[in-house]
Amino acid sequence: MILNLSTRKALQIQTPEGVIFNLTVAGLYTRFLAWAVDGAAIATVSTVIGMLTAFLAVLSPDFAKGLFVISYFVISVGYGIFTEWRWRGQSWGKRILRLRVIDASGLKLQLSQIIIRNLLRPVDLLPGLYFLGGLVSYLSMRGQRLGDLAANTVVIRIPETFALNTQALKESKYNSFREYPHLEARLRQRVKPTEASLALDAILRRDEMEPEARVELFRRIADHFRSLVKFDEKVNEMITDEQYVRNAIASIYRQKNVRD
Amino acid sequence: MILDLQQFIVQERPSWDELEVLLKKIEDDPNLRLNLDQVRRLHYLYDRTTSDLFRISTFASSPEILNYLESLVARAYGEIHETRAPRRRFLFLRWFTREVPQTFRRHIRAFWLSLGLTLLGAAFGAGMLYINPDAKETLLPFSHLAGKPSERVAEEQENMGKRLEGRKAGFAGFLMTHNIQVSLMTLAMGMTYGMGTVVVLFYNGVILGAVSLDYIQDHQTRFLVGWLLPHGSVEIPSVMIAGQAGFVLAGALIGSRKRLNLFERLAAIRNDLVTLIGGFCLLLVWAGIVEAFFSQYHEPIIPYNVKIGFGALQLVLLFSYLGFSGRKIKSESSRA
Numbered sequence: 001m002i003l004n005l006s007t008r009k010a011l012q013i014q015t016p017e018g019v020i021f022n023l024t025v026a027g028l029y030t031r032f033l034a035w036a037v038d039g040a041a042i043a044t045v046s047t048v049i050g051m052l053t054a055f056l057a058v059l060s061p062d063f064a065k066g067l068f069v070i071s072y073f074v075i076s077v078g079y080g081i082f083t084e085w086r087w088r089g090q091s092w093g094k095r096i097l098r099l100r101v102i103d104a105s106g107l108k109l110q111l112s113q114i115i116i117r118n119l120l121r122p123v124d125l126l127p128g129l130y131f132l133g134g135l136v137s138y139l140s141m142r143g144q145r146l147g148d149l150a151a152n153t154v155v156i157r158i159p160e161t162f163a164l165n166t167q168a169l170k171e172s173k174y175n176s177f178r179e180y181p182h183l184e185a186r187l188r189q190r191v192k193p194t195e196a197s198l199a200l201d202a203i204l205r206r207d208e209m210e211p212e213a214r215v216e217l218f219r220r221i222a223d224h225f226r227s228l229v230k231f232d233e234k235v236n237e238m239i240t241d242e243q244y245v246r247n248a249i250a251s252i253y254r255q256k257n258v259r260d
Numbered sequence: 261m262i263l264d265l266q267q268f269i270v271q272e273r274p275s276w277d278e279l280e281v282l283l284k285k286i287e288d289d290p291n292l293r294l295n296l297d298q299v300r301r302l303h304y305l306y307d308r309t310t311s312d313l314f315r316i317s318t319f320a321s322s323p324e325i326l327n328y329l330e331s332l333v334a335r336a337y338g339e340i341h342e343t344r345a346p347r348r349r350f351l352f353l354r355w356f357t358r359e360v361p362q363t364f365r366r367h368i369r370a371f372w373l374s375l376g377l378t379l380l381g382a383a384f385g386a387g388m389l390y391i392n393p394d395a396k397e398t399l400l401p402f403s404h405l406a407g408k409p410s411e412r413v414a415e416e417q418e419n420m421g422k423r424l425e426g427r428k429a430g431f432a433g434f435l436m437t438h439n440i441q442v443s444l445m446t447l448a449m450g451m452t453y454g455m456g457t458v459v460v461l462f463y464n465g466v467i468l469g470a471v472s473l474d475y476i477q478d479h480q481t482r483f484l485v486g487w488l489l490p491h492g493s494v495e496i497p498s499v500m501i502a503g504q505a506g507f508v509l510a511g512a513l514i515g516s517r518k519r520l521n522l523f524e525r526l527a528a529i530r531n532d533l534v535t536l537i538g539g540f541c542l543l544l545v546w547a548g549i550v551e552a553f554f555s556q557y558h559e560p561i562i563p564y565n566v567k568i569g570f571g572a573l574q575l576v577l578l579f580s581y582l583g584f585s586g587r588k589i590k591s592e593s594s595r596a
Binding site for chain 1: 265339341428432444
């Protein structure tokens with residue numbers, strides 16, 4: 001079975017305790033969307049300030065104009081710096097799209113890093129619409145634009161808080177595999193973690209699939225499991241491919257002592 | 261052996277949730293200081309979650325849990341393993357009187373390069389205009405510099421500063437923001453290994469040189485100096501400081517400090533860059549105010565000698581500040 005795992009860029013960090021973890025680097029498209037949201041946020045705040053300064057224009061149109069010009073500049077330049085500092089690497093756009101700026105070494109993000117990555121934005125924007133920054137980010141192993149390189153920062157995706165459907169693992173029906181504990185043990189031994197994970201995902205999402213795709217997918221997974229461990233022919237005859245995979249997953253994920 | 265995922269989650273999830281709550285609290289307030297008990301608890305939860313991550317990455321698992329734990333450990337790792345000294349409380353006076361000038365002097369060679377390129381550009385601009393006066397439109401593509409200088413001087417003197425009546429604050433705002441944008445671009449161009457910074461500084465010099473020669477040839481030197489010096493004595497050095505910052509950045513990219521790798525070199529100059537940025541932004545705010553409210557008034561309202569004297573004094577003060585401020589205090593602190 002070919003497991004098409006992610007080809008996304010990842011930031012790998014090893015802790016002094018020896019644990020290695022990978023953080024998924026944000027893609028260009030998601031970052032562009034976050035940037036668009038931030039642009040809309042800046043426009044909204046500027047509009048509000050424009051309305052407020054319009055009241056001041058009654059007293060002094062010149063002062064109101066000067067104040068608006070400066071306020072707009074401060075907001076457009078300072079927005080990213082303020083929000084990323086206040087929310088530890090997240091602007092509004094990044095919050096909505098579950099992105100975060102982090103130090104490339106995994107350490108705490110410093111204010112100087114935030115300032116540099118935001119103030120070097122003009123060079124990333126060249127010649128327009130983030131072309132240079134996008135190109136550098138695309139070519140970079142860590143998806144860093146020029147500002148990120150100078151600041152040693154990386155924009156990562158924040159994973160969703162998981163909600164594992166443990167009910168799906170419950171053995172509501174009789175599991176014929178339990179009749180063969182030595183084969184169950186062999187199955188646990190031979191099935192790779194990624195394969196077990198993929199099969200579990202297939203079970204959890206089976207109701208979302210088209211009927212033909214569902215049958216075909218479970219046939220392929222069941223065939224793969226059958227190639228790893230050969231149960232008695234009777235087991236194969238009595239159950240469908242889907243039930244076969246369910247039984248296999250229940251055997252893999254649940255230890256005997258807990259089940260009993 | 262394959263982990264009993266269900267039992268594992270039920271058993272460990274309270275620790276993960278507690279760690280998440282604690283991290284959120286820290287992340288929501290950048291200035292939060294944990295007490296000793298909270299630090300101990302954070303460390304315990306981090307160790308436990310790291311151990312969970314290790315277990316789950318060794319045995320079969322759901323990718324969602326793996327990603328979640330990796331993200332959680334990454335957040336806690338950043339908090340716990342940070343060893344860089346926290347930046348001291350920002351005190352404006354100390355920053356302005358010590359840090360800015362000290363940082364400027366620390367990278368003085370980059371400033372000389374900046375100055376040299378501007379002067380080279382000025383010589384080029386003046387030379388081109390001298391050789392070919394018809395090149396004026398190309399060298400100075402700005403409407404207010406297109407005409408004959410003596411005509412503009414006569415117009416300005418007749419106008420008596422009324423041109424900007426009721427528009428000075430808006431004009432000052434425009435000047436400040438525009439000059440800061442140009443300076444930030446000059447700095448950011450350092451990321452092109454300094455090539456972009458060279459171009460921006462040289463081009464600024466070309467304009468400066470061409471304008472100067474144009475006015476001098478038309479015998480309007482007093483007006484030129486009286487017009488440019490009050491704000492230019494701060495504005496032009498500020499753009500050069502931005503160029504200096506750009507070259508510091510380029511120097512880190514190129515690798516003038518050979519013992520360090522690229523990321524260490526960039527990290528070593530990061531705080532200096534921020535200090536220089538703060539310095540030139542502040543100077544440009546002042547230059548914008550002076551240009552809008554002072555430079556645009558000419559004789560007979562303000563005598564040229566007063567404007568020239570003001571500009572010259574400002575220039576002396578600026579370079580005294582950059583050259584000497586913080587010097588004595590620094591030597592005292594090094595003795596201590």
